[in-house]
Amino acid sequence: MEKRNILLIYTGGTIGMMKDYTSGALKAFDFSQLVKNIPELNQLDCTISSFSFDHPIDSSNMNPTHWVTIADIIAEKYNEYDGFVVLHGSDTMSYTASALSFLLENLSKPVILTGSQLPIGDLRTDAKENLITAIQIAALHKKGKPVIQEVGLYFEYKLYRGNRTTKINAEHFQAFASLNYPHLIESGVHLTIFKEYLLPQKRKLTLKSHRNMDDNVAILKIFPGINKNVIDAILQAENLKALVLETYGSGNAPMEEWFLEKLNNAINKGLHIINVTQCSGGAVMMGHYETSSRLKKMQVINGKDITTEAAITKAMYLLGSGVSHDLFKTVFETSLRGEML
Numbered sequence: 446m447e448k449r450n451i452l453l454i455y456t457g458g459t460i461g462m463m464k465d466y467t468s469g470a471l472k473a474f475d476f477s478q479l480v481k482n483i484p485e486l487n488q489l490d491c492t493i494s495s496f497s498f499d500h501p502i503d504s505s506n507m508n509p510t511h512w513v514t515i516a517d518i519i520a521e522k523y524n525e526y527d528g529f530v531v532l533h534g535s536d537t538m539s540y541t542a543s544a545l546s547f548l549l550e551n552l553s554k555p556v557i558l559t560g561s562q563l564p565i566g567d568l569r570t571d572a573k574e575n576l577i578t579a580i581q582i583a584a585l586h587k588k589g590k591p592v593i594q595e596v597g598l599y600f601e602y603k604l605y606r607g608n609r610t611t612k613i614n615a616e617h618f619q620a621f622a623s624l625n626y627p628h629l630i631e632s633g634v635h636l637t638i639f640k641e642y643l644l645p646q647k648r649k650l651t652l653k654s655h656r657n658m659d660d661n662v663a664i665l666k667i668f669p670g671i672n673k674n675v676i677d678a679i680l681q682a683e684n685l686k687a688l689v690l691e692t693y694g695s696g697n698a699p700m701e702e703w704f705l706e707k708l709n710n711a712i713n714k715g716l717h718i719i720n721v722t723q724c725s726g727g728a729v730m731m732g733h734y735e736t737s738s739r740l741k742k743m744q745v746i747n748g749k750d751i752t753t754e755a756a757i758t759k760a761m762y763l764l765g766s767g768v769s770h771d772l773f774k775t776v777f778e779t780s781l782r783g784e785m786l
Contacts, residue, residue, distance in 0.1 A: 448490060448491055448492050449490070449491040449492070449527040449528060449583075449584040449586060450491065450492050450494065450525065450526045450527050450528075451491050451492070451493050451494070451526060451527065451528050451529070451530060451580055451583050451584055452494050452495070452496060452519075452522055452525075452526040452528075452529050452530070453476065453479070453493055453494065453495040453496070453530050453532065453580070454495075454496050454497075454515065454518055454519075454529060454530070454531045454532065455474075455476055455495065455496070455497040455498065455501065455532045456498050456501065456502055456504075456507075456511070456515065456531060456532060456533050456534075456541075457498065457501035457502040457503055457504060457532075457533070457534055458501075458503075458504055458532060458533050458534030458535065458560045458561075459534060459535070459560060459561050459562065459563065459564055459572070460532050460533075460559070460560045460561040460564070460565055460572045460575070460576065461473060461474045461476070461497075461501060461532055461565070462474060462564040462565065462566075463482075463564055463565055463566035464564055464566050464567060471564055473501060474565055474566075476495040476497050477495065479493065479495060480493070482565070482566075483565075483573055483576070483577070485573070485577055486577065486580070489577070489580055489581055489584065490584065491527075491580065491581075491583075491584040493580060494526070496518065496522075502534075503534060504533060504534025504535065504536045504537040504538065504541075504560075505534070505536055505537065507533075507534070507537045507540065507541060508660070509544070509658035509660050509761060511541075512541055512544040512545060512548060512658060512758075513548065513655075513656050513657075513658060515531060515541070515545060516545055516548040516549055516654045516655070516656075517654060517656070519545075519549060519556060519654070520549070520652060520654035523554070523652050526554075527554060527583075527584065527586070527591065528554055528555040528556075528557070528583030528584055528591060528593075529554065529555065529556045529557070529583065530557050530558075530559065530576075530579045530580055530583050531545075531556065531557070531558045531559075532558075532559060532560060532576070533558050533559070533560050534560055535560045535561070535562065535600075535612060535620055535621075536612065538558055538560055538598060538610075538612065538621075539598065539607070539610045539611050539612055539621065539752070539754040540754045540757070540758060541558060542558045542596055542597075542598045542607025542608060542610060542754075543607060543608040543610075543752070543754045543755040543757075543758040543759070543784065544658070544758040544761070544762070545558075545596045545607065546595065546596040546606075546607055546608040546755075546782040546783075546784065547608075547655070547758060547759055547762035547781065547782060548654060548655045548656075548658075548762065549596065549652065549653075549654055549655075550652070550653040550654075550655065551650035551651060551652050551653055552594060552595060552596065552652060553591065553594045553646075553647075553649050553650070553652070554591050554594065555582065555583045555585070555591050555592075555593035555594065555595070555597065556595075556596045556597070556607075557579045557582055557583045557593070557596075557597045557598070557599050557604070558579075558596070558597070558598045558599070558607060559575045559576060559579040559598070559599045559600060560572075560575065560600070561575050561576075562616070562617075562618055562620060571601065571618045574602075574632075575599060575600060575601070578599060578602075578632050578636075579599040581636070582597070582599060582604055582630060582636070585636075585638075590646065592638060592643075593629070593630075593643065594643075594644060594646055595607075595643070595644045595782070595783065596608065596782075597629060598610045598621060599630075600618075600619070600620055600621045601618045601619045601620065601621075602631060602632045602633065603621075603628040603630070603631055603632070604628060604629045604630035604631075604632075605621065605623040605626075605628050605629065606623065606626055606629060606642075606644075606783055606784075608752070608754075608755040608758075608782055608783065608784040609623040609625060609626040609752065609755070609783070609784065610622065610623050610752070610754070611623075611624075611725070611752050611753070611754060613725070622725070624725050624726030624727075625726055625727070625728065625750040625752075626642070626750075626783075627639060627642045628642075629642050629643055644782075644783050655762065655765070655766060657765030657766065657767075658758075658761040658762060658764075658765045659686065659761055659764035659765040660761055661684045661685055661686040661687070661764065662685070662686065662687040662688070662689065662757055662760045662761055662764070663679055663682060663685055663687075663688050663689070664688075664689045664691060664753065664757065665679050665688055665689070665690050665691065666691040666723065667690065667691060667692050667693060667698055667699065667723070671699070671704075673703060673707070676704065676707050677707070680707060680708075680711045680716070685716060686715075686716065686717065686764055687716070687717040687718075687719065687760040687764060688711070688716060688717070688718045688719065689719045689721055689748075689753060689756045689757055689760065690708075690718050690719060690720050690721070690745070691721055691722070691723045691753060692720055692721070692722060692723065692729070692737070692740075693722075693723060693736075694722065694723075694724060694727075695722065695727065695728065695729055695730045695733050695734065695737070696720045696722060696729035696730060696731045696733070696737040696740065696747075696748075697734055697736035697737050698720075698736060698737065698740060699736075700735070700736055700739070705739050705740075705743070708740070708743060708745070709743050712743055712744060712745070715770060717746060717760065717770075717773050717774070717777070718743075718745045718746060719745070719746040719748050719756055719760060719777065720737070720740055720745050720746060720747060720748050721748035721751055721752075721753055721756050722748075727750065728749050728750035728786065729747055729748050729749055729750070731745065731747050744774065746773075746774050746777050746778060747778055748777075748785070749778070749785045749786045750785055750786050751784055751785040752784075755784045755785070759777065759781070759784065760777070763776055763777060
């Protein structure tokens with residue numbers, strides 16, 4: 446059987462570090478020596494190549510320019526490889542996974558993000574299992590076609606749809622969750638694939654890699670006692686085009702007239718306001734309670750069950766793609782890559 450070609454893209458993060466046992470400091474891992482350091486990779490039925498950023502990025506410094514760079518690398522190498530594994534710091538991995546899902550239109554090959562909580566050379570590291578299984582998943586084929594044809598995130602025995610994830614723990618190996626959508630694959634003695642949850646395989650179309658992300662967006666998290674100065678500081682930010690409004694429960698917000706009036710004025714001036722829940726799971730249902738009915742009447746965008754990470758990156762993508770102002774609400778409320786109901 447023909448071996449699959451997998452490209453490993455190292456952007457930065459803990460997974461690419463090894464401890465210098467002389468100094469105790471962490472140093473960058475040499476990915477050209479990958480198989481030497483992880484001989485188990487020889488057992489995988491695939492050929493692995495690696496590409497590393499010239500200057501690895503701490504994921505806290507990740508931004509839309511880096512997302513476009515990663516998408517460009519995948520697009521440039523798309524016809525040379527059967528799958529891609531992106532090694533990334535865990536802190537902003539869900540943002541990057543979400544962004545890549547939008548930037549890579551008509552994706553028909555796996556793009557799997559993974560990382561680790563401990564460096565690859567640490568005695569108790571989670572890096573080896575995450576890396577080995579992510580590569581194995583990227584190489585999965587059935588009847589000549591990739592099993593996974595979307596952007597996924599693999600961490601601690603589970604593959605999730607990337608744009609459905611959020612980081613939930615800074616210390617546990619089970620650092621990510623997808624509370625509004627089931628995981629796609631579970632790794633145990635065997636890999637269990639939940640085919641019913643995979644994105645439907647469509648007829649093969651040419652990959653389209655988008656290159657524009659508009660970062661004139663912001664997040665406003667509602668809290669009891671939020672005052673006018675805070676609202677004004679955000680709504681009056683120069684060039685602001687879209688606001689992700691994190692509301693209570695199923696999309697509820699304060700009923701004070703001054704608050705609603707400020708939101709309404711901003712919408713009338715052209716600002717897109719997207720209603721997402723602060724809760725870890727569940728969905729916005731505008732109009733279900735009186736405290737969200739006014740938002741619905743104002744034409745606030747219904748974020749449904751989208752994550753904040755996916756909402757931010759989807760807004761950047763739509764703004765960068767030149768979606769007209771009149772169509773923005775309709776397109777946002779439509780699932781483009783399986784990111785929402």
